[in-house]
Amino acid sequence: MIEFLDQIFVHTKGKLLSPLANAPDWVGHAASSLLNISAMLGVFMALFALMSVLERKILARIQNRYGPNRVGPFGLFQPVADGIKLLIKEDIVPFRADKVVHFLAPIMVAAPTILALGVIPYGRNMTPFAIDGGILFFFAVGSATELAVFMAGWGSNNKFSMLGAMRAIAQMVSYELPLLITVLPVVMVVGSLSPDAIVAAQSGYWFVVTPWGAAAFLLFFVSGLVESNRTPFDVPEGESEIVAGHMTEYSGFKYATFFLAEYFGMFAVSGLAVTLFLGGWQAPIDALQFIPSYFWFFAKLGALLFVFIWIRGTLPRMRVDHVMNFAWKFMLPMAFTCVLAAAIWHYQARGLAGWLWSLGIVLAAYLGLSRVLDTRKNLSARTYRFAE
């Protein structure tokens, strides 16, 4: 029974594909891929709708207001209303815009995030596309996003769009480095680039309980916040400074596509964080193995997404130069330290000694960096000279 519930989606897929057993090989492959893609898109579109209303509700709760509560029970059907509104809105294209590039940009922003979702294991035997270099694939397609953001900024022929795109590319290129290097220790310890192998390697304990894993997880999460352009790193679309950044000249469903890409990017980065550090679809303790694997994956994903919203409701936007300095002066050295700490943990037979050694190295690097980077500015409460 437990086994059946765990594999229910795998069995269903097998049942659905069984009429094609005699068909040529490539028909079976194509049907299987199509089934995977439609299931994945269905689940994540639903999650996107749910997330958009939940985000507004939680933000409202943080800010002491009600949030959307008009459409359906608790305002749960708000995304439907929003979707209809965005669909029937007029699509405005600026006269001097580069029409083709302006049209292609939203598609190019959304496509890589959907591709990146394809390599994440959602449950036991539930990876849509299990390829050998899955982690590499994730980052390879992710690197195409920068170009798409640039296309949006340049194609709109608007100063604010261009400024937003420049900021976006600068911060995404900078944070891609720590994002990649924090993945390295996991890949080194597991000895594989395949997400399935990484999840399988965490059957005993999750990597987040080791010092290097905890540090790498935090760094990865912060870099993920930047890569998905979320507060406090939303300088590319900073509303109070540059209207809406690269999305300024988009309206109607194209604008919605940008939003979809942002959320899908969040899902992808959180999904990879769960896979790399939080044990993927593994249950936290063996006694809880009876709950299906996909439930654990989505529970962890949901927890991370909540933290995304929580941070958005808590922290103000960072200044552009602070964002860049933080990437190069703090994130990058810390990421390299994680690699070193993981190597020492491995060569100390992955025991207690290694655990303590890696804790010492991470702590030393953290304290040293905070000492070196301390600007010795006396921060005190602001005094308002002319208001008192």
Next chain:
Amino acid sequence: MSSAAFLVIAILTLAGALAAATLPKLIHAALCLVVTFFGIAALYFFLGAEFVGLVQVFVYVGAVAVLIVFTILLTRRESETTGPFNWGGVVIAVAVFCGLTWAILHTSALPQAAPQIEALTVKRIGEVLMTDYVWPLQCVGLLLTAALLGALVLVMEEKRR
């Protein structure tokens, strides 16, 4: 099936390259070059070289294309004016193409040794890089670090002035 796929990929790649060489606006040309990069990556995948294909996308689309775009943006002076068509470039390109074709046609075919080649996994590539080719790897790393420091020095000098 596979030859049809190859044909589609090859046509897309060539079309992208042709557009990159002929389009009047530099940014359009750069974006078409990206199509070519993707096409080449698809060809690598097609040949079973998964790792090389991924690295192709990673390095060329993620880094080189962004670099080209940035260069165009930051040095944009007379981007709207287009000069006369560059016939000299065409001659050189045709000459290089003919030379390469000639060289390939005159190379004696190597004896087929396909069965001995083991499936090349990412892990195997990593092992070889860390054992047999560790010195070339280190040299490349040193070169890149030097280039990075050089770029930093250039930028800092500008700041001081």
